[in-house]
């Protein structure tokens with residue numbers, strides 16, 4: 001019954017998003033975090049029923065979820081060229097460990113724990129120069145995903161490659177699944193995986209961030225300083241993305257400093273380390289509405 005109730009609430013809050021916002025540049029790197037078919041305005045008609053709830057109410061929802069584990073099968077697809085770009089299975093496994101640790105709240109004592117657990121079920125390797133360099137929205141992306149996508153709405157398809165647009169990654173949203181099931185999934189640049197040469201973005205948190213979108217989260221800066229923010233009550237509003245690690249930043253006249261340590265901001269991997277309880281509740285609602 002809980003799942004049914006959550007589904008009803010979740011569906012209300014995942015109405016079709018408005019048009020895209022231009023991608024932001026990265027001040028200190030040649031790679032932008034994402035092109036985001038992603039950064040969309042928060043749907044105006046969608047108000048979280050608990051947006052004004054006390055933290056005790058949120059805690060109540062979490063209590064009901066506490067002992068459950070939501071297991072998400074992961075199908076990893078390595079896209080490489082004949083001359084290079086491969087990734088050994090051990091490194092994919094390492095990425096999955098980072099995901100599981102992050103979703104269990106393991107990166108910070110301040111992080112909420114989520115019930116999501118990712119289980120790697122298969123890794124395939126495709127040699128295709130065009131797919132390896134696929135950009136979001138490209139013909140190559142459609143071809144690659146059509147050929148490689150596995151499972152249904154509850155399976156995470158994780159594509160590992162590079163891209164011409166020099167993006168760290170991108171993801172589809174739960175609401176997009178119905179119209180384009182085979183496009184569903186997360187794409188990351190290979191060098192963002194743990195042990196990669198991605199500098200500040202090579203601890204594996206790009207996959208954590210993108211999977212957050214895949215589970216229904218908006219960027220913490222999505223609503224700027226507006227009333228609705230990112231539709232999560234316990235992430236303080238912020239007027240713009242955080243790059244690097246600007247501790248103490250405070251860009252909106254609402255309570256709370258900017259959530260620069262949140263996985264759904266744009267900070268360096270060493271700086272992003274937490275989800276909030278409200279985000280966990282939103283991910284669970286999204287899961288039950290669209291993926292569970």
Ligand SMILES: [Ca+2]
Pocket residue numbers: 228229230231232233234235236237
């Ligand atoms: Ca918020």
Ligand SMILES: [Ca+2]
Pocket residue numbers: 107203205268269270271272273
């Ligand atoms: Ca981190």
Ligand SMILES: [Zn+2]
Pocket residue numbers: 034036038209210213219
């Ligand atoms: Zn994002």
